[in-house]
Amino acid sequence: MRVRIEDHFLYPPAGSAAARAAQFGVDLTLTLGNLRLTPEERIRKLDGFIESVAKLKNSTRVKGTADATADENH
């Protein structure tokens, strides 16, 4: 079953929804990676992404503030 889905996503048959998604720009290897996880693992992965984005935003803000302070001191 898994092999059939993997083949379907990696080599989408013409006219399939998978082919349309790939044409649209969806990276089906990411989708496939999610389908290999349990639903709970998918939520944990989503939370991990959200936390990473928040950390990135926070560090950018802190760096921006530090740079602005440094500029004022020059």
Next chain:
Amino acid sequence: MPLPTRIIEAPLRLLGEYRVDCVIVGGVAAAIHGSSLLTSDLDVCYARDSANLKRLAEALQSVHARLRNAPEGLPFILDAETLRRGLNFTFATDIGDLDLLGEVRGIGHFEAVVTDSVTVELFGYRFAVMDIGKLILAKRAAGRPKDLVALPELEAIQEAQVIANDSEHEAEN
């Protein structure tokens, strides 16, 4: 200000702990089905019977839920009666954002949403998750760019679910 952690898991645990009768919809439902698109809040469609509204109000009070994007100081009493008088609410809470929908556009109220939903175990609790066919209908009905952009991947996942079901039937026969 502390950075957010487990902002999807924590509200799910809250709803499970308070035995709130609801269906996971929206971006988190899409993620549970396998979508790779990001979302940052939990949307649920909730049952509007009195007992459930009481449990829901207690759950929300326990995490100091307040209306998101509402003017500071706007009077708001968070209890079952307020939930009964309203329909859709967007809350910020101590543990993450939580959107409560009394109705899902394109599908209807809780009874219509829960029909055909799939049951999934998450963090020790059993949750109803909107079936992918209805999720596609709801996204199409919502019609915002962020909903429409999710459709091609959801349709591919729906197709994969059909293949998986067909394979299971073949294996049984």
